Amino acid sequence: MSTASTSTAIRHVLPGLRQEPLASYLAGLGLFRLIGEQADSDATAAWSDGGLVISTTVEDLAAWLADAYIPTAVLSPWNNGSGFGTKDKEPKRTLEALKIHPSARLGNLKDAIKVAHDVHERSLASGWITGDGKVSDKGRIVQEFRNRCPDKLLPWIDATVVLTGEDPLFPPLLGTGGNDGRLDFSTNFHQRLLEVLDPVGKARDRSLALARDLLTGTETERLVQAAVGQFDPAAAGGPGSSRFGAADSLVNPWGYLLLVEGALLFASSAVRRYQHDARRAAVPFTVRSSPDGSASGADGEQSSSRGEIWVPVWTKEFSLPEVRQLFAEARASWRGRPARQAVDFYAATRTLGVTKGVDRFVRYGLHQRNGLAFAAVPVDIVDVRDRPAVRLAAELDDWVSRLRGSDASAVIGQSLRRFDAAYLAFARDGEPVQLARLLAALTRLEQAVGRSGRAREKAPVRHRLPAAHPFLALLTEAECAELRVAAGVASCATRPGTDAARSPARTMRQILLPIDPSSGGRDWTKDWRDTPVVPGLGVRPLLDVLADVLVWRSRTASDESARQSPGGVPAFRGVPGFLTGLSVPAADLHALASGRLDLAALELWLNACLALDWYKVATWPWKRKVPLVPEPTLGLLSPLAAGLRQQEKPGDAPALALRPDWANRLIAGQVSAVHADAVARLRQAGWEAVPLPPAPRTVRSGETGVRIAAALLPRCVGSMAALEMLATKLRKSSESAELTESAVQPESPDESEYPNQIEEL
Numbered sequence: 017m018s019t020a021s022t023s024t025a026i027r028h029v030l031p032g033l034r035q036e037p038l039a040s041y042l043a044g045l046g047l048f049r050l051i052g053e054q055a056d057s058d059a060t061a062a063w064s065d066g067g068l069v070i071s072t073t074v075e076d077l078a079a080w081l082a083d084a085y086i087p088t089a090v091l092s093p094w095n096n097g098s099g100f101g102t103k104d105k106e107p108k109r110t111l112e113a114l115k116i117h118p119s120a121r122l123g124n125l126k127d128a129i130k131v132a133h134d135v136h137e138r139s140l141a142s143g144w145i146t147g148d149g150k151v152s153d154k155g156r157i158v159q160e161f162r163n164r165c166p167d168k169l170l171p172w173i174d175a176t177v178v179l180t181g182e183d184p185l186f187p188p189l190l191g192t193g194g195n196d197g198r199l200d201f202s203t204n205f206h207q208r209l210l211e212v213l214d215p216v217g218k219a220r221d222r223s224l225a226l227a228r229d230l231l232t233g234t235e236t237e238r239l240v241q242a243a244v245g246q247f248d249p250a251a252a253g254g255p256g257s258s259r260f261g262a263a264d265s266l267v268n269p270w271g272y273l274l275l276v277e278g279a280l281l282f283a284s285s286a287v288r289r290y291q292h293d294a295r296r297a298a299v300p301f302t303v304r305s306s307p308d309g310s311a312s313g314a315d316g317e318q319s320s321s322r323g324e325i326w327v328p329v330w331t332k333e334f335s336l337p338e339v340r341q342l343f344a345e346a347r348a349s350w351r352g353r354p355a356r357q358a359v360d361f362y363a364a365t366r367t368l369g370v371t372k373g374v375d376r377f378v379r380y381g382l383h384q385r386n387g388l389a390f391a392a393v394p395v396d397i398v399d400v401r402d403r404p405a406v407r408l409a410a411e412l413d414d415w416v417s418r419l420r421g422s423d424a425s426a427v428i429g430q431s432l433r434r435f436d437a438a439y440l441a442f443a444r445d446g447e448p449v450q451l452a453r454l455l456a457a458l459t460r461l462e463q464a465v466g467r468s469g470r471a472r473e474k475a476p477v478r479h480r481l482p483a484a485h486p487f488l489a490l491l492t493e494a495e496c497a498e499l500r501v502a503a504g505v506a507s508c509a510t511r512p513g514t515d516a517a518r519s520p521a522r523t524m525r526q527i528l529l530p531i532d533p534s535s536g537g538r539d540w541t542k543d544w545r546d547t548p549v550v551p552g553l554g555v556r557p558l559l560d561v562l563a564d565v566l567v568w569r570s571r572t573a574s575d576e577s578a579r580q581s582p583g584g585v586p587a588f589r590g591v592p593g594f595l596t597g598l599s600v601p602a603a604d605l606h607a608l609a610s611g612r613l614d615l616a617a618l619e620l621w622l623n624a625c626l627a628l629d630w631y632k633v634a635t636w637p638w639k640r641k642v643p644l645v646p647e648p649t650l651g652l653l654s655p656l657a658a659g660l661r662q663q664e665k666p667g668d669a670p671a672l673a674l675r676p677d678w679a680n681r682l683i684a685g686q687v688s689a690v691h692a693d694a695v696a697r698l699r700q701a702g703w704e705a706v707p708l709p710p711a712p713r714t715v716r717s718g719e720t721g722v723r724i725a726a727a728l729l730p731r732c733v734g735s736m737a738a739l740e741m742l743a744t745k746l747r748k749s750s751e752s753a754e755l756t757e758s759a760v761q762p763e764s765p766d767e768s769e770y771p772n773q774i775e776e777l
Contacts, residue, residue, distance in 0.1 A: 032233035046278030052336030188322035456623035466530030504600035504730025506625030562726035685718035
């Protein structure tokens with residue numbers, strides 16, 4: 017268990033004291049605190065995979081506990097069951113046994129018992145305790161006891177109750193003032209003391225053996241049948257804890273004593289450092305709890321959870337003053353303020369917002385189990401690592417905070433919880449797909465708010481969108497075709513019509529969400545629309561919605577094109593100085609048109625991209641390649657969607673573009689007819705030199721037409737190359753005069769190449 021070091025200190029590795037469960041972690045803290053205070057002020061401690069490591073001049077830690085340990089004064093005269101109430105028969109007998117115990121090590125505790133009796137009598141006389149023994153004003157009793165007790169009792173008081181000048185606050189680590197329901201921790205502490213402090217004979221031998229068992233992780237001595245409280249759910253017993261029904265709660269007395277001693281390092285203060293809640297106590301490494309670790313939880317969740325404890329773990333040896341400073345500072349900062357919920361704590365561990373030297377945290381949730389009892393349930397082990405991308409989440413929560421705590425509808429409450437869950441997942445890991453889910457959840461929340469009149473009054477339209485550029489570095493790590501197509505669609509925008517008031521420039525976000533273009537000086541709430549320009553996102557199939565956008569664009573763009581392009585209607589054009597529209601590789605759009613993309617992933621990425629501002633984002637750092645498998649009709653229509661001119665000089669001839677009726681005809685399944693019309697228009701414009709594919713007679717599917725219409729929305733990189741590839745394949749095809757789908761499309765590449773590759777044209 018121990019090995020000698022090069023100095024006088026001995027390095028003790030204690031496999032029985034580990035980071036989990038909470039009882040074991042606290043016992044490790046307690047042992048180190050006591051060694052540093054009572055035996056060796058130069059002792060150091062660190063956590064390792066093999067258990068707690070303590071370097072100290074104390075040669076035998078177990079013997080030191082059995083023979084030299086001086087208990088901290090732990091008393092709770094404000095609680096029923098603490099030994100001071102009229103009905104506390106067994107706790108009273110325990111206190112009496114302590115008062116007559118011959119051990120000199122109990123001197124501090126005996127002095128404190130006298131003060132506690134005096135405070136109890138004063139409390140009865142003042143009415144803070146009623147005649148039948150019920151505590152009516154716990155705060156006044158605590159204050160009186162704190163004013164009169166010895167200094168050595170202050171750590172226990174500050175760890176269990178925080179006095180703020182109003183109602184007392186109870187740090188959840190020690191229940192509701194040093195008790196968990198009817199279980200009083202101080203009484204349990206006193207009972208365990210009587211079991212280990214007999215200095216002679218077999219009792220001393222058993223005390224020493226129990227101490228060795230605790231430190232080494234062995235079980236040579238019989239455990240004591242006693243309550244362990246919320247600190248070790250596996251040992252707590254109770255209904256359903258055994259295959260035979262209910263098991264007894266068994267503890268090592270030294271384990272319980274040391275966990276209480278260790279909990280004193282979590283002593284709280286009433287420093288009002290919480291900007292959002294002036295009454296909240298500065299409880300070290302403690303945050304509120306909810307299903308997703310965020311502020312908005314399900315109904316009743318707060319009543320079934322006391323909160324969360326994030327216990328710090330360090331692998332570099334710290335001295336006791338350093339450990340005290342660690343807990344006193346309890347630094348876990350996110351967005352310039354202390355963490356108040358789990359998502360904040362995760363973000364703090366990813367953005368260097370925690371005290372230097374802490375390597376990880378073990379996250380415990382204090383949840384109600386088995387009736388009224390609570391249990392410290394281990395939830396996660398969180399390594400501290402710098403993930404700068406997590407800072408991106410800081411730009412997203414301000415608008416959402418307007419909705420919290422409101423009497424919003426159930427739909428908005430559900431959307432909030434989904435956003436919070438996505439927020440926590442991204443703060444925890446900072447991965448690209450998690451960022452996509454977070455952004456998508458924000459878009460869906462906007463949709464829910466846009467449908468609710470009450471919510472729209474409280475939350476204006478999100479005008480200040482986060483710029484897409486800072487998000488690109490992380491998003492491009494995903495490198496998938498669905499993301500590239502989604503970004504191309506989301507960055508589309510229309511130009512204003514001749515009457516800008518009636519036909520303003522719109523982004524894709526303002527087309528698919530119930531949002532009007534910003535009105536500048538108008539009241540923000542007037543920027544919501546009753547319904548989106550093109551409804552159905554998230555309700556109808558995504559490709560149907562995107563195809564309807566092309567239909568809407570074909571109808572509304574006629575005013576603009578009448579002045580600029582008599583030959584047809586381009587799908588989308590950039591708005592000078594505003595949006596240029598992100599170009600999408602032809603390979604990805606042809607994969608969409610031929611049904612080779614994951615539509616669920618595409619919808620996720622599109623919702624994510626709609627949450628961002630694509631202002632002046634013209635290029636994307638695509639890295640990988642996939643083979644281009646052209647879909648004939650899309651290959652023919654893509655150059656028209658961008659707008660073509662008959663001559664090289666722009667002013668010599670009208671532009672060629674999509675016909676206004678083609679979008680509707682594609683959706684109706686008239687793919688062959690649209691294809692034939694496009695071929696005829698191009699030949700009339702002098703395109704005889706390029707072998708154009710005739711209409712594929714085998715394609716009559718409305719689903720195919722919808723996919724093609726959706727693929728015509730974004731700008732296409734390599735549309736002419738795709739058309740030339742079709743022409744080349746035509747020349748190499750069979751002598752058949754009719755071009756069929758199989759004649760144009762070679763064998764489909766391995767679909768595993770999507771979404772990981774891309775062709776650069």
